[in-house]
Amino acid sequence: xxxxxxxxxxxxxxxxxxxxxxxxxxxxxxxxxxxxxxxxxxxxxxxxxxxxxxxxxxxxxxxxxxxxxxxxxxxxxxxxxxxxxxxxxxxxxxxxxxxxxxxxx
Numbered sequence: 001x002x003x004x005x006x007x008x009x010x011x012x013x014x015x016x017x018x019x020x021x022x023x024x025x026x027x028x029x030x031x032x033x034x035x036x037x038x039x040x041x042x043x044x045x046x047x048x049x050x051x052x053x054x055x056x057x058x059x060x061x062x063x064x065x066x067x068x069x070x071x072x073x074x075x076x077x078x079x080x081x082x083x084x085x086x087x088x089x090x091x092x093x094x095x096x097x098x099x100x101x102x103x104x105x
Contacts, residue, residue: 004066008074012064012098036103041071050105058100076102 016024033051040046058064058076067075 007066008064009098011072011074012100018101034103036105039071052103052105054104056102056104058102064100 035049035051037047037049040048061079063077063079064074065077066073069075
């Protein structure tokens with residue numbers, strides 16, 4: 001296991017499963033709009049609210065990657081031709097050991 005993969009695994013260990021999320025949502029009003037929050041990363045730790053627009057599983061065209069630019073320390077990287085690539089350095093692939101569901105904004 002690479003150092004990047006163990007960093008990703010540590011971050012995921014604190015996440016909810018789909019079952020836990022469904023259980024938490026059971027008592028919520030069905031007509032409520034779902035948003036998720038994230039620390040914007042500024043000096044004031046502004047909490048940004050992002051509207052959930054789609055729910056999908058991480059597929060073979062994407063992977064989780066360690067990221068120094070992300071407050072969480074992990075990012076979703078597209079493996080498609082140059083899409084989502086921010087730099088020219090080649091990074092080793094990480095092995096996915098956990099199924100991932102993405103709530104996309």
